[in-house]
Amino acid sequence: MAAAATKKGPWTEEEDARLGWFVGLFGERRWDYLAQVSGLGRSGKSCRLRWVNYLHPGLKHGRFAPEEEQLVIQLHAKWGNRWSQIARSLPGRTDNEIKNYWRTHMRKKAQELNLFSSPSSSSSSSSSPANVPKHELESMAEEDTSAAAAFGVTEGVKVYSMDQIWDEIAASESFCEEEDDEFKMNIKIDDDNFMHNC
DNA sequence: AAGTAATTCAACCGCGAGTTC
């Protein structure tokens, strides 16, 4: 029994608009149901991801500010790859974004550190950085939580007021809080109306 | 200006935890 194939790949503007519209109606839950009734042809998972990582109001896009970078370093040193947990401390940033950021920027920095640091000072016995394969360096970079210390960051350093952070989180979470389930179950959506309202 | 390599980032996948019935 083949279910209708779910669409994959990049989202179009129309899909984004439609998703936003339906999330406004149903709230951020029941993604499978939302995916079905929206007629997007996407999986609920895909819809959720698109919303959370790209369409959610209040998301920041673009380069990380120095404060954000420092906070990521601090929190990664503290929590490791708990990206969602780290993301909660960075209003407007998603776990996916932070994860990507870490993999690119921090890996690069870690590589630089490995290259600049004296091989003899390393406790790893078998390889100097110059001889380490790229994938090895990457994993080293990923796991090297002590990199934070190398960047001159210590856990005690306060870069971003936590009050500020939580205030912003609270503000963004007040979005879309109230909705009427009965209404939602009975509502009949028609595409013309949707397009009109967009 | 063209070709190639490196980088970035959106999106997918698999799995485990939590929730509902």
Next chain:
DNA sequence: TGAACTCGCGGTTGAATTACT
């Protein structure tokens, strides 16, 4: 209480973009 369903997380991939030769 247990099965089914849903959600969220972390890891990974691949297309698009940018930088370099």
